[in-house]
Amino acid sequence: MKVDVLLGLQWGDEGKGKITDVLTPGYDIIARFQGGPNAGHTLEFNGLKHVLHTIPSGIFHPEKKNIIGNGVIIDPCILAREIGSLRKLDVEPARNLFISKRAHLILPTHRLLDQLMEAAKGNSKIGSTLKGIGPAYTDKVARQGLRIGDMDATDFRERYNRVKEEHFRLIHSYLNGAAIPQIESRSFEDYENSWFKGLDYISDITRIDSEIFLNNSLKHGLKVLAEGAQGSMLDIDFGTYPFVTSSNTIIAGVCSGLGVPPKSIGRVYGVFKAYCTRVGSGPFPTELFDETGEKLRRIGNEFGATTGRPRRCGWIDLPALHYAVMLSGVTDLVMMKSDVLDDFEKVGVCTHYRIGDKNVELPEYETLSQQIEPVLALLNGWKTSLTGAKDWFDLPGQFREYISYIEKSLELPVSVISLGPGRDQTIVRSI
Numbered sequence: 001m002k003v004d005v006l007l008g009l010q011w012g013d014e015g016k017g018k019i020t021d022v023l024t025p026g027y028d029i030i031a032r033f034q035g036g037p038n039a040g041h042t043l044e045f046n047g048l049k050h051v052l053h054t055i056p057s058g059i060f061h062p063e064k065k066n067i068i069g070n071g072v073i074i075d076p077c078i079l080a081r082e083i084g085s086l087r088k089l090d091v092e093p094a095r096n097l098f099i100s101k102r103a104h105l106i107l108p109t110h111r112l113l114d115q116l117m118e119a120a121k122g123n124s125k126i127g128s129t130l131k132g133i134g135p136a137y138t139d140k141v142a143r144q145g146l147r148i149g150d151m152d153a154t155d156f157r158e159r160y161n162r163v164k165e166e167h168f169r170l171i172h173s174y175l176n177g178a179a180i181p182q183i184e185s186r187s188f189e190d191y192e193n194s195w196f197k198g199l200d201y202i203s204d205i206t207r208i209d210s211e212i213f214l215n216n217s218l219k220h221g222l223k224v225l226a227e228g229a230q231g232s233m234l235d236i237d238f239g240t241y242p243f244v245t246s247s248n249t250i251i252a253g254v255c256s257g258l259g260v261p262p263k264s265i266g267r268v269y270g271v272f273k274a275y276c277t278r279v280g281s282g283p284f285p286t287e288l289f290d291e292t293g294e295k296l297r298r299i300g301n302e303f304g305a306t307t308g309r310p311r312r313c314g315w316i317d318l319p320a321l322h323y324a325v326m327l328s329g330v331t332d333l334v335m336m337k338s339d340v341l342d343d344f345e346k347v348g349v350c351t352h353y354r355i356g357d358k359n360v361e362l363p364e365y366e367t368l369s370q371q372i373e374p375v376l377a378l379l380n381g382w383k384t385s386l387t388g389a390k391d392w393f394d395l396p397g398q399f400r401e402y403i404s405y406i407e408k409s410l411e412l413p414v415s416v417i418s419l420g421p422g423r424d425q426t427i428v429r430s431i
Contacts, residue, residue: 001218001221001222001223001224001266002218002264002265002266002267003031003214003218003226003254003258003260003264003265003266004223004224004225004226004267004269005225005251005254005265005266005267005268005269005328006019006023006225006226006227006271007228007231007232007250007251007268007269007324007328008229008230008231008232008249008271008272009231009232009233009270009271009272009320009324009325009330010232010233010276010277010278010317010320011231011233011240011276011277011278011279011282011284012229012230012234012278012279013040013231013273013279013304013311014273015042015271015334015337015418016041016057016227016229016271017040017041017042017043017051017052017057017227018041018042018043018044018336018418018421018423019269019271019334019336019418020041020057020058020227021043021045021057021060021061022423022428023225023269024057024058024061024064024225025061026223026225027058027224027225028064028217028222028223028224029067029214029217029222029223029224029225030057030058030059030064030065030066030224030225031056031066031067031068031210031214031224031225031226031227032054032055032056032072032226032229033069033072033226033227033228033253033254033257033258034069034072034228034229034230034247034248034253034257035072035073035133035228035229035230035245035247036053036054036072036073036075036106036131036132036133036136036229037053037054037074037078037079037106037131038129038131038133038229038230038245039053039229040053040304041053041057041227041229042421043057043060044421044423045060045422045423048089050085050086050089052082053079053082054068054072054074054075054078055068055079055082055083055086055093055097056068056097057227058225058227059086059091059093059096060091062091062092062095063096064096065096065098066093066096066097066098067097067099067100067213067214068099068100068103068210069100069103069257069258069259070102070103070210070211070258070259071103071247071248071253071258072100072103073103073104073106073133073136074099074104074106074148075105075111075131075132075195075198076195076198076199076202077191077194077195077198078131079198079202080197081198083097083201083202084201093205094204094205094206097206098206098207098208098210099148099202099205099207099208099210100148100207100208100209100210100211101147101148101149101207101208101209101210102147102148102149102209102210102211103148104136104137104139104145104147105147105148106132106133106136107136107146107160107163107164107167107195108164108191108192108195109135109163109164109167110132110135110136110139111132111135111183111191112167112171112180112183112188113132113167113171113174114128114130114131114132114133114134115130115183116171116174116175116181117134117135117174118130120174125280125281126243126244126280126281126282127243127279127280127281127282128280133246134246135167137247138246139163144163145163146159146163148207149207151199151203151207210258210259211259211260212259214258214259214260215259215260215264218260218264226258228249228253228254229249230245231249231324232249232250232270232324232328233323234249235247235250235253235327238250238323238327240283240363240368243280244282250324250328251265251268251327251329265329268329268330268331268332269330269331269332269333269334269415269416270321270324270325270328270333270334270412271334271336272316272321272334272335272336273316273335273336273337273340274316274335274336274337274338274340274341274347274402275296275300275313275314275315275316275337276313276314276315276316276317277296277300277302277312278312279304279309279311279312283369283372284312285314285317285320285350285353285368285374286314286315286316286350286374286376287312287314288313288314288315292344293313294313295343295344296313296314297310299340299343300313300337300340315349315376316349316406317350317374318349318350318351318406318409319350319352319353319360319362319363320363321410322361322409322410323362323363325410325412331412332412332413332415333406333407333410333413333414333415333416334414334415334416334417334418335403335406335414335416335417335418336418338418338419339385339386339387339419339420339425341381341382342382342384342385343381343383344381344383345380345381345383346378346379346380346381347378347379348377348378349376349377349378349379349405349406350374350375351375351409352375353367353372353373353374354372354373354374354375355371355372355373359375377405379398379401379402379405380401381398382396382397382398382402383398384396386399386419387420387425389419389427390427391427395417395427403417413430414429415428415429415430416428417429
């Protein structure tokens, strides 16, 4: 069997959580392969709205196994709250959730460092979620991180304290005598105590060698769906650097983040919104600063599921989508939040960029550091509600033309169309 992959093609917040939940019945295992609690995957069904940060979006299907892979970084406080919230809904993660022993831990001092490093950047802030993501990945690469598999080590506290002391040397250099900032409105000591309690709380979740588990599962014919976090344009190598996340959000991250070989990759679902959004700083060629952008934000309820921050909004960006599709070998497109555009007379599509007198088809290295003029095609809107449509032929003609325009441009089929937040508000054309 193969590992099918679900990726975001934009700057995150594309709706990956919902589509993972929709696709889960066709798989045996759902696995997260990168990122951490900076993710916010929102699921809505049966009148329930729930946001997942670390746990895979297949958790509401008790017969499916959910794996937090080695490429994910874990904050025990946040994961403990997440598990506690699920238990209040009579969902028991201890039955079908597994954590890689090789997954790294986000320490309380990582969160302090994240706050201080971001503040020190001043006007050059990257828009960090301040969850300790960057410093945790830094320690992973620097080979001084602590991992889930270390939890049971007899000298775990000593290892923790050594890393903590090293971090505090850095922290004091940033503070220059100032008081240590709080974490989530708590003193460092209070948060640290909660961190250790969180570590105890998650200890009943089965810890596995996920790379062995997954490869054996594939060998025995089980179907695996890898669920990405963030978006392709936030990839540490190929995104809009330095305004990116700290992990590989494209297809390459699946192999390193789960321990599966490239030959095991199957279909690649690329998820994108019918328009574009971005949270935090960084290039955003199609951003709208007018009433249209505000209308997109209002109708789309574009506020971060993790941070609550208002998202920047703009028209769909085909050059960026072309680039993301190329990097990950996308086989199927998934369009989200189509219904947000129901009330627009015209819908904009960025076909290419103009820099000076030059047309640019893809976001090359130099492109995003220059003044970009997005070249737009304005298509007719459909001016009718998509709610209630059950198949392709229920959809209004102008909307189908919009889909066809994107398919022709990207040379890929739009296999899944989301018409709202609920599971049943989804048209699956071909899977």
